[in-house]
Amino acid sequence: MTGFGTVDYAVRAMKAGAFDFVTKPFEPETVAVIVKKALDVHRLKQENHLLRKAVRDQYRLEHLVGTSAPMRRVLDFVEKVADSDSTVLIQGESGTGKELIARMLHFNSMRRDRPLVPVNCGAIPENLLESELFGHEKGAFTSATARKLGRFELAHGGTIFLDEVGELPIDVQMKLLRVLEAQEFNRLGGSHTIRVDVRVLAATNVDLEQAIKRGAFRADLFYRLNVFPLRLPTLRER
Numbered sequence: 637m638t639g640f641g642t643v644d645y646a647v648r649a650m651k652a653g654a655f656d657f658v659t660k661p662f663e664p665e666t667v668a669v670i671v672k673k674a675l676d677v678h679r680l681k682q683e684n685h686l687l688r689k690a691v692r693d694q695y696r697l698e699h700l701v702g703t704s705a706p707m708r709r710v711l712d713f714v715e716k717v718a719d720s721d722s723t724v725l726i727q728g729e730s731g732t733g734k735e736l737i738a739r740m741l742h743f744n745s746m747r748r749d750r751p752l753v754p755v756n757c758g759a760i761p762e763n764l765l766e767s768e769l770f771g772h773e774k775g776a777f778t779s780a781t782a783r784k785l786g787r788f789e790l791a792h793g794g795t796i797f798l799d800e801v802g803e804l805p806i807d808v809q810m811k812l813l814r815v816l817e818a819q820e821f822n823r824l825g826g827s828h829t830i831r832v833d834v835r836v837l838a839a840t841n842v843d844l845e846q847a848i849k850r851g852a853f854r855a856d857l858f859y860r861l862n863v864f865p866l867r868l869p870t871l872r873e874r
Contacts, residue, residue, distance in 0.1 A: 637662070706869035710737065717864045718744040723816065725801075725861045726839040728868030734839035735799060737868065741837060742795040750794030753787050758800035765808050767824050770815075776825025786823065788815060788832050795835045801861065802842030802853060809854045816860040836861070 638645060641659030649657050655674040658667060702710075717724060718741050726734045735754065742752045760768050767776075771786030787796060798804075804812065815821050820831045838861045847853035 637667075702874055704869075704874045706873050710866070710868065713864075713866055714740050714744065717741070719746055720864070721835050722863040723836045723838065723861050724864045724866060725844075726837065726866045726868060727844075728839075728841065729870050730841050732868040732870060734841075734868060735797065737866070738795075738797045738799075738837045738839060742797070742835075745795070745835070747794050747835060751791050752795045752797065753791035754797040754799060755787050756799045758803035762805050765805065766811065769808065770811065770821050770823055771826075771830075772824035773826040776823070780825065783823070786821075788821065788834055789830060791834045792832045793834075795837060798836065798838040800840060800842075801838040802840040802844055802847055806852075806854065809857050813854065813857045813860060816857070 637658045637660070639660045641657075646657045655677070656670045658670065702708075714737065724738075724741060726737055728734055738754075739752065742748065755769065757765070767780075767784065767786065769786050769788060771784050771789055772780050774780055774783050798812075811821060815832075815834075816836060819833065820829050822829055844853050844858050844862075848855045848858060
C-alpha cells in the first residue's frame with residue numbers, strides 16, 4: 637500500500653511477492669475484497685499441497701504388496717531408476733500391475749510435482765491417435781474447430797505413460813520415435829515445432845520382439861523404449 641503509485645514500484649512489489657498493489661486514497665471495501673482473494677488463493681495452494689502429498693504417500697514403495705523374491709526385485713528396480721529421466725518399458729501379463737508401477741516410478745521421481753499423463757494406446761481409435769498424442773491446429777481436419785493440445789504437451793515437465801504401446805500403428809510409431817530422439821514434434825496440421833521435456837514410461841502385454849519379427853513394431857522404437865526394461869512377474873510366480 638503506497639502513496640507513490642508508479643509502474644516501477646508496482647512491478648518491484650509484485651516481483652517481491654506482493655499479492656496486489658493498492659495506491660492511496662483507497663476505499664476500505666476495495667482492500668477487503670483484495671484480502672479475501674489473497675486468503676482464498678492461499679487456501680487453494682494449501683489444499684493443492686495437501687492433495688499432492690496424499691497422492692505421493694499413496695504410491696510410496698512400501699505400499700506395494702509383496703514380499704516374494706520376484707517382487708523384491710521389482711521394488712529394487714523402482715528405487716534405482718525412479719529418479720532417472722530414461723525411458724522404462726514395463727512388460728507383463730494383464731493384471732500384473734503395470735500402471736501401478738508406472739505411477740510409483742513417477743511419484744518417487746524428481747518430477748513428482750509435475751503432471752503424470754496416462755494414455756491407453758489400445759483404447760483410442762487409430763484415426764484419432766496422432767491428434768490425441770501430439771495435438772492439432774484449427775482446421776487440420778473437418779471437425780478440428782479449435783487448436784487442441786496433445787498429451788505430450790500436457791505432460792510437459794512431467795511424465796507420460798503409454799499403456800499398451802504395442803498397439804500403436806506403424807505411422808504413429810515413427811512420430812513417437814522422433815519425440816524420444818529429439819523431444820520435439822509438430823501438431824497435426826501445424827508447421828511450428830513444439831519442444832517438450834517429458835519422461836516416457838511405456839507398458840505392454842505384447843511380446844514386442846515377436847511383433848518386430850512380424851513387422852508390426854519398429855525395432856528402432858523398441859530399443860529407444862527399452863532403455864530400462866522391467867518384466868513384471870505373473871501372480872503365479874509371486
